[in-house]
Amino acid sequence: MDRYTDEYMDGLRLKGDELADATVEALFAGGEVARFNTLMRWFTTSGQALPEGLPDSAGAYLRVTAMPPDWVDWTLMEQARQFFIDNDAHISTALAFAAMPACYLVPHVAKLLSATHSLDYPSRRMAETGQFTVYLMQPDAFEAGGRFLPAAQKVRLLHASIRRHLRQENQWSEPVPICQEDMIGGLMMFSIQVLDALYRLGVHITPEGAQAYYYAWRVVGTVLGCDPAVIPADLQTAREFSDRYMVRHMGPSAEGVDLTRELIEMYEQVVPGTLLDPVVPALIRFLIGDTSADWLQVPRSRWDSIIKIAPTLLGALERFEDRGPWASQLSDRLGHLVTTLELSSLTHGRVMHYAIPQELKTAYGMPSAPARWTPPPSADL
Amino acid sequence: MGRNESVRPQDEMLYLAAGVADLVVGGMRGGARRLPRLVEMREELRARGELALRRTGSAPEAHLEVLARRVAERNADG
Numbered sequence: 001m002d003r004y005t006d007e008y009m010d011g012l013r014l015k016g017d018e019l020a021d022a023t024v025e026a027l028f029a030g031g032e033v034a035r036f037n038t039l040m041r042w043f044t045t046s047g048q049a050l051p052e053g054l055p056d057s058a059g060a061y062l063r064v065t066a067m068p069p070d071w072v073d074w075t076l077m078e079q080a081r082q083f084f085i086d087n088d089a090h091i092s093t094a095l096a097f098a099a100m101p102a103c104y105l106v107p108h109v110a111k112l113l114s115a116t117h118s119l120d121y122p123s124r125r126m127a128e129t130g131q132f133t134v135y136l137m138q139p140d141a142f143e144a145g146g147r148f149l150p151a152a153q154k155v156r157l158l159h160a161s162i163r164r165h166l167r168q169e170n171q172w173s174e175p176v177p178i179c180q181e182d183m184i185g186g187l188m189m190f191s192i193q194v195l196d197a198l199y200r201l202g203v204h205i206t207p208e209g210a211q212a213y214y215y216a217w218r219v220v221g222t223v224l225g226c227d228p229a230v231i232p233a234d235l236q237t238a239r240e241f242s243d244r245y246m247v248r249h250m251g252p253s254a255e256g257v258d259l260t261r262e263l264i265e266m267y268e269q270v271v272p273g274t275l276l277d278p279v280v281p282a283l284i285r286f287l288i289g290d291t292s293a294d295w296l297q298v299p300r301s302r303w304d305s306i307i308k309i310a311p312t313l314l315g316a317l318e319r320f321e322d323r324g325p326w327a328s329q330l331s332d333r334l335g336h337l338v339t340t341l342e343l344s345s346l347t348h349g350r351v352m353h354y355a356i357p358q359e360l361k362t363a364y365g366m367p368s369a370p371a372r373w374t375p376p377p378s379a380d381l
Numbered sequence: 382m383g384r385n386e387s388v389r390p391q392d393e394m395l396y397l398a399a400g401v402a403d404l405v406v407g408g409m410r411g412g413a414r415r416l417p418r419l420v421e422m423r424e425e426l427r428a429r430g431e432l433a434l435r436r437t438g439s440a441p442e443a444h445l446e447v448l449a450r451r452v453a454e455r456n457a458d459g
Contacts, residue, residue, distance in 0.1 A: 102445065196444040246448045251456075289446025291453055306398065378447060 003237065004244040012181035013174065017225035019061060020160035026057035028164065040154065047144030065153050068142045069222050073215070080216035081139075083209040087198065091213075094197035095190065096267070097280070098287040102189040104260050105246070105292055107253035109186070112177055114255040115166070136220060149223065156225045159183075181245065183226045188242035191217035192235060196375050197287050202311025210373040214238060239376040252295035260284075260296040282307040400430030 027033050032055040039051035043062075050062055084091060104110045135141060141148040159178045166172040191214050198205055214235050222228045232238040267280040282303035285293040 098445075105445070105449075193444070200443055243448060246445065247452055247455075250445075250449060250452055287443055287445075289443035289449060291449035292443075292445050295449070375444060378444070 004241055006248070009181050009244060009248060012184070012230065013179045014176055015180040015227070016163050016176045016178065017156060017160055017180075017183075019064065020156040020225055021163060023057050023061040024157055024160040024164055027055060030055055030057070032058070033161075044147055044150055045144075046142070046146045046149045048150070061157070062153060065156070065223075066149065068149065069219065069228065071228075072142075072219055076212050076215045077219065079208065079212035081136075083205070083213050084216075086209075087203060087205065090198050090201060090203045091194060093283070094194040094201070094287070096263075097284045098197035099189045099194055100263055101260055101284050101288050101292070101296060101298075102193055102246075103186065104253075104256040104263075104296055105250045105288070106182075106185065107251055107256060108174070108249070109182060110253050110255035110259055112162075112166075112172075113259060115171065136216060152220075152223045159225065180227055180230060183224065184221065184231055184241065185245040185249070187217055187221040187226060187231065188238060188245060190220075192238040192242050192375070195235075195373070199373070199375050200287060200311075205373045206371055207373045211235060236376045240379055243378050250292070250295075256295065257297045260298060264298070278303040279307065396427045396430030398430065400426030400428070 027036055035053070036055055036058050039054055042051055046066065050059055054062070103113070135148040135151060138146060138148065140146045163177050166177045167175075195205070195210050195213065211234070218228075218231050218233075221231050232241045264280050264284070268274075268277045278299070278301035281293075281298045282301060284296075285298050285300070285304055286307045288296075288298075
């Protein structure tokens with residue numbers, strides 16, 4: 001556990017995203033922000049010509065960040081896509097009910113989300129990050145015509161502008177809002193903590209699948225401006241970073257409670273009627289544990305004990321899938337429905353446009369899984 | 382019946398639900414053949430549920446719970 005000492009992590013709190021920060025600084029200095037935003041509304045896909053009249057600084061930034069990192073192993077990325085498609089419902093459940101509440105468990109992250117979007121809906125910022133999984137899993141994510149990279153390029157600038165805004169207005173108690181520690185900490189929530197949640201749900205995943213999923217998030221993190229030299233290289237180091245980050249920061253906050261209530265209400269609106277309303281808080285409590293759930297004031301109900309059969313149900317569903325292609329297909333459809341419902345409510349319907357392509361399901365058959373992945377144990381902190 | 386009497390009502394509901402799930406997707410045909418009467422069906426369901434939960438319900442606690450407890454202890458220590 002020597003790797004991620006407090007001194008090391010404190011150092012990461014002083015670092016933002018140099019390239020994006022400099023670009024935003026130049027745009028503001030030149031009074032070009034409005035023009036840039038207008039032009040960029042038309043820039044949505046990779047390979048598209050940059051809009052004419054773009055400020056120089058922005059043009060340079062967009063050209064440098066137009067390509068995926070050159071170290072990407074595309075075979076592993078295909079494995080990750082395969083893993084995502086096979087587990088889409090489980091992953092979106094884990095993203096919505098484990099990763100999102102985990103964000104709210106870090107008080108300064110919850111505060112930043114509330115501060116930057118109090119008039120909009122505050123969970124949007126993190127929801128959009130979750131949505132990157134869906135963008136990423138498009139077959140053409142990194143190719144000409146793909147939407148992933150341009151979206152990431154814009155998000156990096158958005159983060160940089162939030163940094164600048166909060167610093168200028170003296171609204172932030174720390175030197176760097178959205179610092180490297182928080183960005184990589186967030187990455188841990190969407191990667192290894194999602195895998196933890198899948199494990200808790202009893203979803204059978206292979207070590208190869210888990211590694212590929214984590215690898216894809218390392219790529220996403222890099223594209224979003226995390227320092228690739230700092231992003232943990234594998235699941236073992238991710239465990240160490242993730243645990244250290246959470247133990248350093250996790251705790252109750254008024255903002256965390258508000259955001260959690262909002263998240264729960266959002267899902268209660270999705271499910272018709274009120275009978276099943278307590279399922280969402282029960283699932284969150286099941287996935288993050290009682291101590292954290294109490295910090296976030298997740299309501300308790302009778303469902304808290306019933307939800308414990310979730311792993312049994314999912315285990316049964318997996319055996320059901322083994323019965324033949326028709327069962328597997330039915331289950332895939334159900335899974336796709338759950339993913340669409342969960343992710344689309346997180347993003348208020350936006351994700352509907354980025355549905356997971358069906359053709360991959362037949363193109364890449366997941367091999368039957370003999371070994372089961374288990375999360376690396378927690379190190380002494 | 383001794384063992385069944387000691388099951389708390391809320392646990393019984395849990396076991397029954399798990400048993401139904403296990404039966405429906407795990408082996409409806411075999412189960413139906415073996416279950417001629419309602420009382421026996423209920424007992425079988427409960428037993429199935431208990432087994433199914435023991436099989437999959439022994440998942441370790443949420444990882445965040447382990448971390449949160451460490452934080453709570455640290456805060457309590459001062």
